[in-house]
Amino acid sequence: MTDTIPVTTAGATPGGDAPGLPTPRSSSGIVLAGLATLATALFYDAPLGVALPAFLALLCGGALLLNPPAGGMGRWAMAAVTLVAVLALLVDAVTPLSLLLAIPAIAACLLHLTGRWPAGLDGRVWSVGAMLVLGPWRLGRDSLAALEWGVNHVRRSAIVAAAARWVLPLGLGLIFCLLFTTANPVLGLWVDRLPLAFLEDIDAGRIVFWMVALALLWPFVKVAGLAGPVPAPALAGPDEGRDDPVLALLLSPATVVRALALFNALFALQSAMDIYYLWTGHDLPEGVTYAAYAHQGAYPLVLTALLAALFVLVALERPPVTGTVRRLVIAWIAQNILLVLSAMLRLAAYVAAYSLTGLRLAAFLWMALVAVGLGLILARMALGRSNRWLVGANLAATAALLYAAAWTNIPALIAAYNVDHCREAAGGGPDLDWTYLGRLGPQAIPALDRYIALPLHSRADAGDVSGANVEALRRNVAQHFLTRHADWRSWTVRDQGLRDYLAAHSDGIDQTRQP
Incomplete structure (x- = not known):
C-alpha cells in the first residue's frame, strides 16, 4: 500500500529499472496504516460521537500533507467554511443524515483544494462519487502496482527472492492446514494441545475492521487521480499474463516444486490418518466418535481437493513443466483422489448412522464427480491435452451423471x-x-x-x-x-x-x- 510515482529513464540498465517503472512512495502507506489503526482504536465496537469529527479533521490534514494543495485564498476560505460547517454538524450529533452530508462535503473539499475539481455540476458529482464509491477499490490496484515494482527490484537480491518464492507454498499450505484441522477432529485435538492460548486474545472482528478502514481511507490519503471515469481494463492476450513479474515470481518452477513438495507432505499426513482410522477401523482417540470423524470431514476434504486441482491447473499452464513437477503433481493428484474417496467413506458412515437424504445423495454424486475430475487431470497430463479439453471432458462426465440420475427414481x-x-x-x-x-x-x-x-x-x-x-x-x-x-x-x-x-x-x- 504505497503510492506510486512514475519515473522515466532513458533506458534499462543492468540491474536498473525498466523505462517508466513506478517507484513507490512509502509515506502514503505509513499514513494510511496509522489512520486505519487510529480509526480502529476510536470506532471499533464503540458508539460514534465527538471522536468522529476530530478524526475527520485529522484525516483532512493528512490528506493535504500528502496531496499538495492548489489554488488561492478564495479556494481555501470556501473549503474551510464548508469543513467547519459539516464538522460542527457532527459535533452536534452523529446521525445518518449528518454523515450523508459531511462525508461527500469533505471529499468535495479535498478534490477542490488539490486541483481535482472539474468544471460543471455533472463532472463534480462524478468526481465525488468516484472518490467515495470507486476509490476504496483502487487500494487493491495500487497495492498490486507497488508489488510489481517491488518484485522487479527484489530480483536483484537472491535472499529476498528466495524468501518470496515461499510466499505461495506457505500461504496455501496454511489454508490446507486450516481445512484439515476443520475436517479432522484428531488433528483438532493435537492443535488444542499446542501452546496457542495467545490466539484467544486475537479479535478477528478488529482485524477485519482495520482492513476495511484501509480501503475506505485510501481515496482520502491518495486524492490525486480519482476524478473522471475509470478506464475499462484492457483484455489480456493469451500469453500476456505469463510476462507478469508478480506471477512469474509466485509461480516460478522453483516455487511450484516447493509448493508441491510441501503439499504432498501435508496431504500424506491426512491420508495416513484416514487409512489408519477410517479404512482399517482402528480405535479413535478418546473424545472423538466415528460419527464426528465421518461427518466433520466429508465436505471440507472435497473443498480441499477442489482447491488443489485449481492450483495444479494453474501450475501446469506455466511452462516449463519439468519431470520433477510432473512426478509431484501425479503423487499429489493420487493423494487427492484418496482424499475424495475417504470423504465418500466418511459420508457413507454418517449416512449409516443418521440415514440418507436428498442432500447427502447429491453430495455423494458431487464427490464422485470431483474424483472423476481429478482422474481426468492425470489423463490430460498423460495425453498432453489442454485445459480446454479437460473442461470439455468434465462437462461430458457431469452431463452423463445427470442423465443417469434423471432416469433414477x-x-x-x-x-x-x-x-x-x-x-x-x-x-x-x-x-x-x-x-x-x-x-x-x-x-x-x-x-x-x-x-x-x-x-x-x-x-x-x-x-x-x-x-x-x-x-x-x-x-x-x-x-x-x-x-x-x-x-x-x-x-x-x-x-x-x-x-x-x-x-x-x-x-x-x-x-x-x-x-
Missing part, C-alpha cells in the same frame, strides 16, 4: 434405503424418520408399505406406538397423488407404475379419481 431409492437400514427393519441403525419419507412424495409409498408391514412393537420407539400415524400419512400421500394426477395430461411412465402399484395395494384409497 431418487425419492424411491432414498425411501427404500432408509427403510431397509432402519433399526426397526435391520435391528440396528437409526430409527426411521417416516415423516421425511412422507415429504419425499408418493414414490416413497412402496417403502412406507414395507415399513407398515413390520411388527408393531418394533416401530414403537419411532414415535408411532399404534401404527395409525404412518398409515394415515400413507393414505394422505396416496390420495393426494391420485387426485392431482387424475388427468391424462399429467401421465408419465413412472407415475403409471405407481398407479398400478396403488391399484394392487389400495389399502382404503379411493380409486374412483383415477382416469
